[in-house]
Amino acid sequence: MKQTNDEFDKFHRKPLQVKAAQELLSVYGKPGHTEQISLQDSHGRYLSEEIQATHPFPRFRRSGMDGYAVRSEDTAVCSSDHMVWLDVIDEIPCGSVSDKIITAGTTARIMTGAEVPEGADAVVMLEMTEHREYEGRTQMGLKRMIESGKNITPIGFEVKEGEVLLRPGRRIHAGEISVLASFGVHQVSVYQKPRIAIFSTGSELLNVDEPLQPGKIRNSNTYMLASQVREAGGEPFILDAVMDDLPLAKAKVEQALQEYDAVVTSGGVSVGDYDIMGDFVRSDSVEMLYNKIAMRPGSVTTAAAKNGKLLFALSGNPGACFVGFELFVRPFIQRMLGSGKPYLTEWTALLDQDYTKVNAFTRYVRGRLEARDGMLYAIPAKVDESSVMVTIKDSDCLIVIPPAKNVTPAGEKVKVLLLKGNTL
Numbered sequence: 001m002k003q004t005n006d007e008f009d010k011f012h013r014k015p016l017q018v019k020a021a022q023e024l025l026s027v028y029g030k031p032g033h034t035e036q037i038s039l040q041d042s043h044g045r046y047l048s049e050e051i052q053a054t055h056p057f058p059r060f061r062r063s064g065m066d067g068y069a070v071r072s073e074d075t076a077v078c079s080s081d082h083m084v085w086l087d088v089i090d091e092i093p094c095g096s097v098s099d100k101i102i103t104a105g106t107t108a109r110i111m112t113g114a115e116v117p118e119g120a121d122a123v124v125m126l127e128m129t130e131h132r133e134y135e136g137r138t139q140m141g142l143k144r145m146i147e148s149g150k151n152i153t154p155i156g157f158e159v160k161e162g163e164v165l166l167r168p169g170r171r172i173h174a175g176e177i178s179v180l181a182s183f184g185v186h187q188v189s190v191y192q193k194p195r196i197a198i199f200s201t202g203s204e205l206l207n208v209d210e211p212l213q214p215g216k217i218r219n220s221n222t223y224m225l226a227s228q229v230r231e232a233g234g235e236p237f238i239l240d241a242v243m244d245d246l247p248l249a250k251a252k253v254e255q256a257l258q259e260y261d262a263v264v265t266s267g268g269v270s271v272g273d274y275d276i277m278g279d280f281v282r283s284d285s286v287e288m289l290y291n292k293i294a295m296r297p298g299s300v301t302t303a304a305a306k307n308g309k310l311l312f313a314l315s316g317n318p319g320a321c322f323v324g325f326e327l328f329v330r331p332f333i334q335r336m337l338g339s340g341k342p343y344l345t346e347w348t349a350l351l352d353q354d355y356t357k358v359n360a361f362t363r364y365v366r367g368r369l370e371a372r373d374g375m376l377y378a379i380p381a382k383v384d385e386s387s388v389m390v391t392i393k394d395s396d397c398l399i400v401i402p403p404a405k406n407v408t409p410a411g412e413k414v415k416v417l418l419l420k421g422n423t424l
């Protein structure tokens with residue numbers, strides 16, 4: 001399905017479907033190098049090793065309550081008018097192991113989390129018991145029958161020995177950290193963060209710390225992309241923006257392609273006189289993969305390869321730049337991190353209101369998800385033009401509107417791609 005450079009010119013581009021373009025890219029970005037880091041530093045990183053349970057968890061019969069370890073059969077005759085008294089033969093704080101065996105007529109005081117002593121098969125809550133000193137012995141009294149197993153967490157209740165707990169490519173969050181800590185994995189093997197070079201093209205761009213000048217704007221795409229790279233699990237390297245100057249951009253991209261795992265640029269991919277990235281990918285310097293996608297925003301989203309590395313030349317329009325990253329760059333980064341699910345998670349929702357724009361291409365409309373009356377609604381942003389920046393921040397999904405000649409009505413089932421909380 002790959003197209004050659006000659007099949008394209010600036011104005012006659014052959015649009016690829018999003019899926020086809022994603023497939024074309026999918027041969028790039030194999031899981032990369034790994035490194036060992038400390039458990040404390042592993043939050044947000046991607047595991048590169050399989051974690052198996054080296055022991056059952058819990059590893060011993062664990063008391064779930066502060067109370068008394070008993071033999072349930074000793075309590076069989078308990079009732080509201082018959083108190084059974086048991087001799088207290090030990091006290092077991094958490095972290096200690098009793099060397100006593102609970103035999104008929106005896107019990108041991110035990111704390112939550114402590115190992116239940118041999119002989120006992122249940123734990124009685126402290127609040128259910130009474131106490132006395134009787135003929136020089138400390139005794140616990142009980143009026144309720146306790147069934148076997150009560151308040152004891154059995155060995156291996158959570159995890160059996162040898163069970164696979166985490167697989168390579170799993171992003172490490174609080175729950176994973178807890179597993180790693182529990183099994184003593186203090187040095188964690190993770191994939192190195194893919195190193196992604198980012199730069200914007202455009203003579204109109206000012207640095208964020210520069211005062212505004214007539215006709216110019218501050219460069220927001222570079223920082224937005226850097227943030228998206230981080231979110232996707234990569235490490236962004238922000239290079240200085242370049243003016244609309246082809247030789248300059250060419251030198252910069254070629255250099256960056258050697259030094260980084262991939263290069264992401266924004267701007268200059270349309271048909272304008274100064275759209276130099278479009279000219280660059282058509283040059284012999286790189287192998288163009290596509291320069292038109294059947295989608296909106298970002299129809300001019302472009303990609304090229306050189307020596308097995310990828311250049312993602314995204315549109316300069318902020319909305320198109322954002323979507324282009326999520327659909328094409330993010331999966332590449334995710335693949336390098338061993339992720340089995342590199343693409344945004346897809347759900348189905350009901351369109352909250354009529355979507356009136358029509359198009360021959362599939363639209364990825366920024367929007368918000370809301371749950372009402374047990375149904376999930378997708379609410380398109382009020383303004384979703386490709387050139388609009390400010391509503392990106394209010395979006396937690398992309399609503400997929402297939403090519404439509406007419407209004408897409410409220411209540412229609414639509415696919416939504418989750419932008420947040422998409423990690424498992």
Ligand SMILES: Nc1nc2c(c(=O)[nH]1)N[C@H]1C(S)=C(S)[C@@H](COP(=O)(O)OP(=O)(O)OC[C@H]3O[C@@H](n4cnc5c(N)ncnc54)[C@H](O)[C@@H]3O)O[C@H]1N2
Pocket residue numbers: 200201202204205217218219220221222266267268269270271272275297298299300314315316317318320386387
């Ligand atoms: N005659 C045509 N004109 C345009 C077409 C077309 O098909 N025929 N397509 C339009 C569409 S759709 C898009 S999308 C844009 C794509 O533009 P480029 O990718 O070439 O991007 P630029 O021309 O460089 O910039 C577009 C827009 O974005 C602003 N921009 C650029 N870089 C940044 C940045 N780093 N931070 C913030 N904003 C940025 C730039 O100032 C422009 O306003 O082309 C349409 N035109």
Ligand code: MOO
Pocket residue numbers: 295296297298299300301315317319320386
């Ligand atoms: O590339 Mo433009 O963003 O399709 O609208």
Ligand SMILES: [Mg+2]
Pocket residue numbers: 267268269270271272274275316
């Ligand atoms: Mg342009």
